[in-house]
Amino acid sequence: PGVGKGTQAKILSKMLNVRHLSTGEILRDEIKKNTKIGKIAKSFIDYGNLVPDDLILNIISEEISAQISNKGYLLDGFPRTIPQATGFDNLLNKINHNLNAAINLTANEDELIKRILERGKFSGRSDESVNIVRKRQKIYWAQTAPLIKYYKGKNILKNIDGIGKVEEITKNILEIIC
Secondary structure, eight states, X not given: OOSSHHHHHHHHHHHHTOEEEEHHHHXXXXXXXXXXXXXXXXXXXXXXXXXXXXXXXXXXXHHHHSOOOXXXXXXXXXXXXXXXHHHHHHHHHHHTOOOOOEEEEEOOHHHHHHHHHHHHHHHOOTTOSHHHHHHHHHHIIIIITHHHHHHHHTTOEEXXXXXXOHHHHHHHHHHHHO
16 A cells, blocks of 8 residues: 555556556445445445455456456556455456556555555545554555465566656556566
8 A cells, every 4th residue: 555556557557548447446436426335345444454355356347347448457456365366367267368467566664654644634535544554554464465476476476666756667667568
């Protein structure tokens, strides 16, 4: 959390002309609409917890089953757990799609906390208080960090330093994936 994945995903999706799918944005939109999914998601997000894997997989399945251009899509904030990754692999096999790269943006944990707290002053997000940010970091290391090894084993992991100017980080990502 806070490494800049949403910022980079928005920039890259426009540059590469691919669809940007952000699970965070989808869930926040559902929360604003006060839908059933939104209510469930809010009950987890407000406390800094991850939304259950099955709910996230259903959302992603619906999104990528919808009209997707042949150029592909860029996933932002997904997968966040090994069960999400394996469920996604199964979905990709069913629809005959391939995952070309998994980008791992890295940064110092203190810098990330600082970024999130600064963003929280303006975002109005419910998950950006000090205690929730620290909890999200712990959850990241316990549940999301194992994906680094998972995608490294598939030989598609691309590590990128997430500290620096936005433009430089974008350039570094493009050099590795294009």
